[in-house]
Amino acid sequence: MSVRSTVHALPTLLRVGFAGAVAYRAEMFVWALATTMPLIMLALWLAVAREAPMGRLGKPELIAYFLATFVVRQLTASWVCWNINSEVRDGTLAMRLLRPVHPLVAYAAENIAAIPVRGLVSLPIAIAALLLVGTGPLTRDPALWIVWAISMLGAWLVTLFTNFAIGCLSLFLESSIKLMDVWFSLFLVFSGYLIPIELFPPGMRAVGDWLPFRYQMGLPVELMTGAHDRAAAFALLGRQWLVVAVLGGVVAFVWRRGLGRFAAYGG
């Protein structure tokens, strides 16, 4: 499982993943359509803003914010937890272990390879957003766009790592999908997906700042829509990567401990 062989295998893994994403394009399209939550939340917040803007956020800012959450969600998606759960149950994880590539890398490649197809789905939403509200609510600072790109990578890594770590818990429990549901409901509340974090009451905000959820979703969206100046952006980016590092440690630990318990059935 050397670094060289992994790097060598990466293009093939990406090609296979891309072929898979193209093969199931209709399925992926329906999944993307099923991402209705940003639009449902947008309707509520627009109804609120009809009377007066919420702080900094008026109608164009809210439209930009929630369509940005849609795009970020599409581009940073990961479904590794479900993969691991089904592969542990039917024993096909054994096949993955035989390959000279760490399963995390293989799963990650699968997720990355789907990004072009998912990007294609979110493109119309992004264009619609630009047509509706123009570039006004977006940040104009090129440095912040670079920070945004790094935060997108960070957001995807946080999502991937939590998926992988919770997925590995299925090696201890029979199934960890329910735990993922609990994680997801916390994500909904604390990530900025339902409520822009700047509108949180102070107490909830203080809690949210120290949880990983905001760095999965809220941070890139806020950076895109110009909620932070450079200093704040760098500080938040630092925190995000701290979360990435901690979760990386958790993943390594859970994987090593969990693998010892793996017993392939069938496969």
Next chain:
Amino acid sequence: MTVLRYLRLLGVQLRASTVLGMQYRVDFVLDGIIEVFWAITSIVPLFVVYSARASVAGWSFGESLLVVGWFTLLGGVLEGAISPSLFNVVEHIRKGTLDFVLLKPADAQFLVCTARLQPWRAVNVATAVAIFVYAFRSLGHGPSWLGIAMSLALLAASTAVLFSLGILTVSAAFYVVRIDNLMHLFISIFDAARWPSSVFRGALRFVFTFVIPLALMTTYPAQALLGKLPLSTFVFSLLGALIFVGISRAVWLHSIGKYTSASS
């Protein structure tokens, strides 16, 4: 006579589902906890919104809580009775085992709709009642008996509409087979029912009132509890629900004519 027979059949199906469900006891508890979490996620945004505003789209905090209560309740019906049963139909169609259902001496639509009930989703009912109590406490008055009766009639109507929409979705499975995705899509559209329908504007409001009548499912029952639902809306809702049931019945009968057994 037939009604009695079908009621007894419903009892049998319910018992079978319970026995089946009891095998996964840990799931029972976990599912219950998760349902409560979901209810909380739909309430938290309201807390944040109403900390800044006294009313949104003509609804106060307590009033919108009632809508969330109905949303939670119907979410239980959808996840606990409708979607598992309909996923089951899709499985039957794919494998060709629908034959065995069609051969039974009872109505096939009734059988598939009641095949996979999940009694533990009753947690949602308890959660919804808790939300109702909290909502009326913050409103400072209780519902009238007439309001309760009307909202229960609407609950029956919306359950019927949800089943009809489910049957319409599943009927597509007779033609294209892979459909479980479409059920997910349907469930995610239902998420829009968590807000009062006046939150939505323009085309969306039309769709949510007449095409996918989410307004009938959560907003009208909440208005009925508040005593604010016009009688004409109430009557038209019940009529509309009847039409939905009629259409879905016709489509189901037509699609079943197209069914070609896959294997067996």
